Amino acid sequence: xxxxxxxxxxxxxxxxxxxxxxxxxxxxxxxxxxxxxxxxxxxxxxxxxxxxxxxxxxxxxxxxxxxxxxxxxxxxxxxxxxxxxxxxxxxxxxxxxxxxxxxxxxxxxxxxxxxxxxxxxxxxxxxxxxxx
Amino acid sequence: xxxxxxxxxxxxxxxxxxxxxxxxxxxxxxxxxxxxxxxxxxxxxxxxxxxxxxxxxxxxxxxxxxxxxxxxxxxxxxxxxxxxxxxxxxxxxxxxxxxxxxxxxxxxxxxxxxxxxxxxxxxxxxxxxxxxxxxxxxxxxxxxxxxxxxxxxxxxxxxxxxxxxxxxxxxxxxxxxxxxxxxxxxxxxxxxxxxxxxxxxxxxxxxxxxxxxxxxxxxxxxxxxxxxxxxxxxxxxxxxxxxxxxxxxxxxxxxxxxxxxxxxxxxxxxxxxxxxxxxxxxxxxxxxxxxxxxxxxxxxxxxxxxxxxxxxxxxxxxxxxxxxxxxxxxxxxxxx
Numbered sequence: 001x002x003x004x005x006x007x008x009x010x011x012x013x014x015x016x017x018x019x020x021x022x023x024x025x026x027x028x029x030x031x032x033x034x035x036x037x038x039x040x041x042x043x044x045x046x047x048x049x050x051x052x053x054x055x056x057x058x059x060x061x062x063x064x065x066x067x068x069x070x071x072x073x074x075x076x077x078x079x080x081x082x083x084x085x086x087x088x089x090x091x092x093x094x095x096x097x098x099x100x101x102x103x104x105x106x107x108x109x110x111x112x113x114x115x116x117x118x119x120x121x122x123x124x125x126x127x128x129x130x131x132x
Numbered sequence: 133x134x135x136x137x138x139x140x141x142x143x144x145x146x147x148x149x150x151x152x153x154x155x156x157x158x159x160x161x162x163x164x165x166x167x168x169x170x171x172x173x174x175x176x177x178x179x180x181x182x183x184x185x186x187x188x189x190x191x192x193x194x195x196x197x198x199x200x201x202x203x204x205x206x207x208x209x210x211x212x213x214x215x216x217x218x219x220x221x222x223x224x225x226x227x228x229x230x231x232x233x234x235x236x237x238x239x240x241x242x243x244x245x246x247x248x249x250x251x252x253x254x255x256x257x258x259x260x261x262x263x264x265x266x267x268x269x270x271x272x273x274x275x276x277x278x279x280x281x282x283x284x285x286x287x288x289x290x291x292x293x294x295x296x297x298x299x300x301x302x303x304x305x306x307x308x309x310x311x312x313x314x315x316x317x318x319x320x321x322x323x324x325x326x327x328x329x330x331x332x333x334x335x336x337x338x339x340x341x342x343x344x345x346x347x348x349x350x351x352x353x354x355x356x357x358x359x360x361x362x363x364x365x366x367x368x369x370x371x372x373x374x375x376x377x378x379x380x381x382x383x384x385x386x387x388x389x390x391x392x393x394x395x396x397x398x399x400x401x402x403x404x405x406x407x408x409x410x411x412x413x414x415x416x417x418x419x420x421x422x423x424x425x426x427x428x429x430x431x432x433x434x435x436x437x438x439x440x441x442x443x444x445x446x447x448x449x450x451x452x453x454x455x456x457x458x459x460x461x462x463x464x465x466x467x468x
Contacts, residue, residue: 002435003432004148007437034174109208109209
């Protein structure tokens with residue numbers, strides 16, 4: 001479906017590598033800000049190779065965490081206009097780099113079962129210029 | 133009836149950063165799409181459900197500068213905000229009260245509530261709404277309508293609570309006459325064959341609850357090898373586009389506190405193929421509704437950023453509303 005709710009990588013596609021860490025912007029794929037705790041999964045690939053979860057962290061509103069740690073941040077919000085920054089340690093890509101993302105979220109006000117919120121997935125892969 | 137816009141209409145431009153808040157409000161004013169301005173709290177305000185003093189000052193300045201009128205704040209109850217459990221009623225009340233306080237600080241008179249706010253939560257925030265002078269409008273959005281079971285429960289609760297602040301916000305998505313052509317084109321682009329587009333339309337117009345109709349469609353399409361992505365995307369046809377009778381809004385007379393003028397696209401004659409504006413606006417006119425109609429272009433659900441100028445679609449909807457009303461005034465007693 002062609003919708004802003006499925007777009008997590010916005011042009012221009014520029015990534016940065018510093019001290020061996022690849023960083024790129026990630027946008028929230030929804031029309032409103034969501035609690036950080038609603039980020040339920042983030043898979044990253046670089047030039048076609050999946051990155052182990054232990055090497056991925058995310059910075060939202062200035063706070064850097066592992067993806068798993070986002071689950072506890074239920075009182076913080078990811079403002080819909082502000083990109084998060086994904087950091088990937090120990091990955092060797094490009095340039096240019098083919099970066100893929102599968103972001104999973106929970107839409108906390110749309111219930112699809114007695115205790116189940118709507119799951120939402122955005123999958124996107126783009127070619128990035130890389131600044132070192 | 134007074135016209136205005138919900139800034140949600142410009143979701144594509146907002147999320148991609150085409151506009152900041154002043155840029156968007158300036159565009160609304162310049163293109164005369166107000167004066168009413170509605171927001172989704174969690175979309176527009178970075179610190180929602182709270183609001184900073186700086187934001188309030190800036191908002192007041194912008195509203196005065198561009199001669200706009202704050203109308204309605206869309207609230208949400210994030211019942212699944214926590215990862216370990218659902219929010220308790222106490223937590224939902226606390227969240228909603230923070231959102232009401234923010235709406236009041238920004239000069240809004242109406243807060244849109246949704247079906248996620250159960251009757252007990254609504255009852256407990258009524259005193260706060262009364263104290264702040266806010267109306268609470270339960271949005272009647274597809275797949276709900278004026279007499280679907282969930283809304284009948286709310287209507288019973290309203291009768292029992294008996295507060296003048298409680299009302300409804302009809303959304304035209306509940307009373308549609310067709311699936312938006314642009315959405316069908318998008319589904320076709322996702323790989324839905326034309327015969328299955330026809331089947332989808334037939335199921336949408338068929339018998340049964342929305343999920344029954346989608347289930348029939350999904351089972352048949354899946355068995356025929358239709359791409360899963362296209363089938364999944366078709367869910368929205370059944371959940372976002374209701375077929376409640378337009379006349380059902382009549383049952384809410386006296387309880388309508390605000391209206392969402394939903395639209396998706398317009399044909400060359402300026403009509404909305406999927407929504408019978410002549411009938412709906414005519415009915416609201418007959419009911420003597422004199423509140424706000426917020427134009428809500430939701431074509432962004434199937435139209436990517438940069439494909440259209442969202443404010444052009446808002447302008448087209450407002451032109452249609454004006455034309456319907458002008459036509460009625462020119463021929464009173466004519467078609468309605």
